[in-house]
Amino acid sequence: MKIMSKFNYLLTGLIGCVFLSNPVYAEKLNKHRLINHIDSYGNITLRNTDYTELPDDLVLKGNLNLANSKIKKLPKGLVVKGNLNLANTVIRTIPRGTKVEGYLNLAGTTELKRYPRGIKVAGFINFAGSGVTELPQRLTVNGDLSVIRTPLTQLPKQLTVTGNLYLGYSKITTLPDDLVVKGNIYLGGQQITEFPETIKVDGYIFK
Numbered sequence: 001m002k003i004m005s006k007f008n009y010l011l012t013g014l015i016g017c018v019f020l021s022n023p024v025y026a027e028k029l030n031k032h033r034l035i036n037h038i039d040s041y042g043n044i045t046l047r048n049t050d051y052t053e054l055p056d057d058l059v060l061k062g063n064l065n066l067a068n069s070k071i072k073k074l075p076k077g078l079v080v081k082g083n084l085n086l087a088n089t090v091i092r093t094i095p096r097g098t099k100v101e102g103y104l105n106l107a108g109t110t111e112l113k114r115y116p117r118g119i120k121v122a123g124f125i126n127f128a129g130s131g132v133t134e135l136p137q138r139l140t141v142n143g144d145l146s147v148i149r150t151p152l153t154q155l156p157k158q159l160t161v162t163g164n165l166y167l168g169y170s171k172i173t174t175l176p177d178d179l180v181v182k183g184n185i186y187l188g189g190q191q192i193t194e195f196p197e198t199i200k201v202d203g204y205i206f207k
Contacts, residue, residue: 028053043082046071054078063102074098083123094119103143106130115139124163127152135159147172148188155179164203167192175199 029037029051037044042061049069056075063082066089076095083102090111096118103123106112110131117136124143127150135156144163147155153171160180168188177196184203195205 027051029055031055031058034058047085067105106132107146128166144183 027050029046034044034055037046039045039062043063043065044060045065046069047065047067052070052072054071054075057077058075059079059081061081063085064080065083065085067085067087069089071086071089071091073091073093074095077097078095079099081101083105084100085105086109087105088108091106091109092111093114094112094116096116098119100119100121100123103125104119104121105126106115107126108129109127110129112130112132114134115127115132115136122142124145125141126144126146128146128148130150132147132150132152135152137156138158139156140160140162142162144166145161146166147170148166149169151171154174155172155176157176158178159176160182162182164183165181165185166188167190168186170190172190173192174194175192175196177198179196179199179201181199181201181203185201185205187205187207189207
């Protein structure tokens with residue numbers, strides 16, 4: 001009993017030292033501290049950081065890289081004049097009114113189930129490996145759209161993709177009859193047997 005008590009005492013002290021030497025910095029990043037992460041081009045890189053939130057009404061001149069960070073939600077009124085990289089984060093939703101003047105990378109965002117209306121993205125959108133199950137009707141993607149390796153079962157009505165459409169390893173088995181794709185459609189082995197005559201594809205359909 002004495003040996004066990006001494007062991008437990010030493011173990012408790014050792015664990016305490018570990019916590020003291022490795023503090024957790026998961027917190028909201030305010031605008032004053034945000035300045036320390038901005039480079040001369042207006043880009044912000046918070047990749048692999050422990051910040052969970054950003055300040056509201058944030059306007060960035062360059063890119064915002066949050067890939068592999070602990071970010072949980074995006075701020076209201078976010079404007080990114082470059083690209084927004086949210087790959088492999090635990091983001092669950094994107095606030096309506098978010099504006100991205102470059103591309104939007106949501107690859108590996110497994111907690112994201114629904115992509116809402118009211119988000120403006122000027123470039124391509126990458127959902128590859130995400131948990132997305134629903135896209136809004138009348139969605140227009142200004143570039144490529146990838147839903148590779150997603151649980152998405154159907155594409156929305158009146159979807160317009162100005163680039164290529166990538167469907168490989170998704171759950172999609174049919175295409176909407178009002179689909180418009182300015183580039184190519186890459187099925188990636190996806191079992192789609194019927195192609196409505198009313199769909200408009202300027203490029204090719206690759207199986």
